[in-house]
Every structure is written in structure tokens, then in C-alpha cells.
Amino acid sequence: MSMLNQQFGMALPRRSLLQAGACSLLGLGLPQLLSHQAVASAGGSFGSAKRCIFIFLWGGPSHIDTLDPKPEAPTDIRGSFSPINTSVPGVQVSELLPNIAQRMHDVAVIRSLNHTDPAHLSSAHAALTGQLAPVPRSDAEPPSERDAPHIGSVVARLRSAPRGLPGFVTMPWIAYHPAAPGGQAPGQRAGWLGHNYDPMLVEGDPSQNQWRVPALQLQDALSAERLSSRMQLLTDLDAQRAALNASASGLALNGFQQQATELLTSPRVREAFSIDQETEETRNRYGRNIHGQCVLLARRLSERGVPLVCVNWHNDGQNFWDTHGNNFGHLKQHLPTFDAGISALIDDLHERGLQDDVTVVVWGEFGRTPKINDKGGRDHWAPVQSVLVSGGGMKEGIVIGSTDKTAAYAEDRPVHYRDVLATIYYNLGIESYQYIRDQNDRPVVILPEEARPIRELL
Known part of the structure; x- marks a missing residue:
């Protein structure tokens, strides 16, 4: 411990040493952990933005x-x-x-x-x-x-x-x-x-x-209500595709569907x-x-x-x-x-x-x-x-x-x-x-x- 203190010019509490051990198991080197600790000790405000x-x-x-x-x-x-x-x-x-x-x-x-x-x-x-x-x-x-x-x-x-x-x-x-x-x-x-x-x-x-966000434009014949109805139909179909939905690609597809629906129908998005x-x-x-x-x-x-x-x-x-x-x-x-x-x-x-x-x-x-x-x-x-x-x-x-x-x-x-x-x-x-x-x-x-x-x- 004294060698570490001399090398880095800082005291290492027991918690830091435990962190260092855990990080080494994950493949994270001690220098990187110490770097982040040094920033914090210098007054850096982690998560300020x-x-x-x-x-x-x-x-x-x-x-x-x-x-x-x-x-x-x-x-x-x-x-x-x-x-x-x-x-x-x-x-x-x-x-x-x-x-x-x-x-x-x-x-x-x-x-x-x-x-x-x-x-x-x-x-x-x-x-x-x-x-x-x-x-x-x-x-x-x-x-x-x-x-x-x-x-x-x-x-x-x-x-x-x-x-x-x-x-x-x-x-x-x-x-x-x-x-x-x-x-x-x-x-x-x-x-x-x-x-x-x-x-x-x-x-x-x-x-x-005349600029509009292309991704937010519904087709002329597709109202927000009809879109919601179609998404409900997709939800019903998805319930019958449990095997697909259990896979990573299925989860990603569901995420896309939810995001797309919210983007197309959300007043908050249009206002932004x-x-x-x-x-x-x-x-x-x-x-x-x-x-x-x-x-x-x-x-x-x-x-x-x-x-x-x-x-x-x-x-x-x-x-x-x-x-x-x-x-x-x-x-x-x-x-x-x-x-x-x-x-x-x-x-x-x-x-x-x-x-x-x-x-x-x-x-x-x-x-x-x-x-x-x-x-x-x-x-x-x-x-x-x-x-x-x-x-x-x-x-x-x-x-x-x-x-x-x-x-x-x-x-x-x-x-x-x-x-x-x-x-x-x-x-x-x-x-x-x-x-x-x-x-x-x-x-x-x-x-x-x-x-x-x-x-x-x-």
C-alpha cells in the first residue's frame, strides 16, 4: 500500500483498493480508476450536465x-x-x-x-x-x-x-x-x-x-386515430409471436414500433x-x-x-x-x-x-x-x-x-x-x-x- 501511495502521491482508502480489485477482474486498469478519482478530488462535478x-x-x-x-x-x-x-x-x-x-x-x-x-x-x-x-x-x-x-x-x-x-x-x-x-x-x-x-x-x-420533419409526417390517408388502431392490431399479432419477441431482434422490433408510434402521435414531439x-x-x-x-x-x-x-x-x-x-x-x-x-x-x-x-x-x-x-x-x-x-x-x-x-x-x-x-x-x-x-x-x-x-x- 505504501508503494502505491508513493507512486501516485495520494492516499488510497480501503474502499478504493476494493474498487481496484473489482475493476481488475473486469479488465479495468488501476491507472484509469485513479484518473477518475483524481478528477473527482480536484473538484470535478460528476454528472453536472x-x-x-x-x-x-x-x-x-x-x-x-x-x-x-x-x-x-x-x-x-x-x-x-x-x-x-x-x-x-x-x-x-x-x-x-x-x-x-x-x-x-x-x-x-x-x-x-x-x-x-x-x-x-x-x-x-x-x-x-x-x-x-x-x-x-x-x-x-x-x-x-x-x-x-x-x-x-x-x-x-x-x-x-x-x-x-x-x-x-x-x-x-x-x-x-x-x-x-x-x-x-x-x-x-x-x-x-x-x-x-x-x-x-x-x-x-x-x-x-415549408420544411417539416419527414419522419413526423403521417400519410394523407392515415390519421393519428387510424395509426393507433393499426398499432393495436400489431400488438395483438405480437402477442401470438412469443418466440420472436423473446429474441433480441424481436425486442428491438417492439422498441422500434413503440418509438415510431410515439414520435408520430406525440404533441410534445411536434412542438419540440x-x-x-x-x-x-x-x-x-x-x-x-x-x-x-x-x-x-x-x-x-x-x-x-x-x-x-x-x-x-x-x-x-x-x-x-x-x-x-x-x-x-x-x-x-x-x-x-x-x-x-x-x-x-x-x-x-x-x-x-x-x-x-x-x-x-x-x-x-x-x-x-x-x-x-x-x-x-x-x-x-x-x-x-x-x-x-x-x-x-x-x-x-x-x-x-x-x-x-x-x-x-x-x-x-x-x-x-x-x-x-x-x-x-x-x-x-x-x-x-x-x-x-x-x-x-x-x-x-x-x-x-x-x-x-x-x-x-x-
Whole structure:
């Protein structure tokens, strides 16, 4: 015992040693248990948040042109944009993020996120799940049931939504890359957890006047009453299929039927998705575009109790944030849209007293190369990228980690995807080292043993 105390610099009570023994039987290492205890002893409030809004900038945004400017770097690295001061002394961001700059005291930025996977599909899997993709460093492997579950699927499995509301919503599409042979990025659904925990997919452009949630539209000839009658018939038939219903697939089918009925008939669900109830001023603040209105809709859903909402950057017809060419032209279009939506969300969460209840995380699958290529673009760069987080009771107005003078590598405090996800789970009161059952009833750990909540945020 004295050796352990000396090694970790902390006293281990008998209960902790018993926990360590139990965890070792489950395959959990002592370092991971101690890490969580250290976070708690430092004042981290386990379970301080109730919900999460996860904004995924598909394609991989340039960190040096957004949250980690390097004005002293050579011209072929620093790029076209100038840095501006923020509300936090000594912290600068791109001139195209003026609204976020004014709210830097309400967010935290991680500048030292790093990994080793330069492929869109497999690195997206890592960012969305915290686990390596079944086939790492690959743009050729499509989604499969071997994938780890999206964090939203795990949260939906372990946290209940108010009756009638979905546990996990993704909008406005399942991210897809036309240049990737595998097409859709893996890790966007429930993977080995089973389809019962797939997200409710909300497609389309909510900035359009006639937009409605396709999944909530009953066929013209099918009223809510007729739907209820048909579901009663299905219930009667199900009673005669006991063998099927006893199986995992049967239970999943029943879950789908119940969810589908509640989604189609619940006034609470329709009200949550009724973005036209927002004032014109509010809608304008978020931006009258697909991204801004999806972020606003995410706030509505989170406010009403949906545990996790994921907003993927939309299909903009320009390869998203994947700026191999004309990087600065694309960012002049993307960044004002991004800046307006995120800053409006931050304001709303604070004005509504939700800043401690809702964790917000914003990132892509990797950063971009420091050196500008001959097409005026930046290529994939896994060694470092930036992340913006806010709310959830986390510390704000801080920058975690730093990069070298060209924003090529983390100079101190390297952070991994799994650490950010471990922090989100911690905020939500979910032990990321616990085991959950997959669809074949096998125990699988949520995050790998190396995952650590980021102490500076808690």
C-alpha cells in the first residue's frame, strides 16, 4: 500500500483498493480508476450536465485559420486572415470569428488535440465514438455493425429522454464524402449496440418555410386515430409471436414500433420540432441558413430533454470543410455561418440558464496542414487540431494546450479524441470505463482504458 501511495502521491482508502480489485477482474486498469478519482478530488462535478449538443464540422476545418492563428509564421503558413483579440486577454482567433471572439469568456478552446489517422471515414469514427475504427486510416470502409456506437447512441442507451421524445437526434444528414470509396462515415449510428439506438435522422433544411420533419409526417390517408388502431392490431399479432419477441431482434422490433408510434402521435414531439415558434429575431441571430437553423433546432430539442443532439455540417456541395483547394475562399463562406450559429447558441444557453445543463462540443475529424499547397488549399493533418467546448458546468475562458510556431504539432498538453468524449461522459454522469452489453449480450467497454476526462475543464 505504501508503494502505491508513493507512486501516485495520494492516499488510497480501503474502499478504493476494493474498487481496484473489482475493476481488475473486469479488465479495468488501476491507472484509469485513479484518473477518475483524481478528477473527482480536484473538484470535478460528476454528472453536472444533463444533455449534450455535438456539432461535427465534417471535412476537417483548418485550425490555423480559425482558433489557433499564427501571425508570426511565414506567409505560406499563416494564410490570408488576420487574428483578432478576444474577450480573454492574450487569446486571439481568426478575424472571421468576431462573435465567438466576443464570447471567448464563455467557451474553452483545446488547441492540442492530436491523433494519427489522416483518413476522413476512419478518423470520423474515432471522433464520434472515441474508439479506433475497425479499419483505421481508411476511406474505403463503409459503416457496419462492427463499428463502435456514436456517443449519442451510448447516451440514449444509458439516459432516458422524456416520454415521446427521441434519445438521440442527428441532423441534417448522415455525413457522406463523395471522394471516399466507403461513402458514409462509420460511427454515426449505434454499431454494435444495435439499431434500436440509432439516431432519429432529421433531414432537410429547416431554414425553408415549408420544411417539416419527414419522419413526423403521417400519410394523407392515415390519421393519428387510424395509426393507433393499426398499432393495436400489431400488438395483438405480437402477442401470438412469443418466440420472436423473446429474441433480441424481436425486442428491438417492439422498441422500434413503440418509438415510431410515439414520435408520430406525440404533441410534445411536434412542438419540440416546431422551429417556426421561435421569434424572427432569434432565427435571424442563428442565421437563416441550414446550419444556423439546425443549431437552433438542437437548442430546442436539448431544452426539452433530448439527451444528445448531433449537428453534422451539411451537404454544401463544396466538400464541406475539406479545403484541399481555395481554402480561404471556402472559409470566407463557412466561417460567418459557423460564427453566427455557435455564438447565438452560447448566448441562448446562458440567457435561459442552461449553461450548466448542456455541454456543447465543436470539432471535425482532423486539422489541416500548416503549409498552403499549390492550389491555395490545406490538406489533411492529423497531428493537431482545435476543439471548442462550452457549458456543462465546465470551466470557461481558458485555452488548453498549445502548438508550435507553425501550428504543426502539440507543444504541450496533448489531448486525444477519447479524452474529450470521456469528459462529455463524465459531465453526463456516465462512467466511460463501464461495460455495456452489445446486441449479442456481450460486455464491451465504452471507451478504452487510456481515456481520461480533461481535468482543466472540470
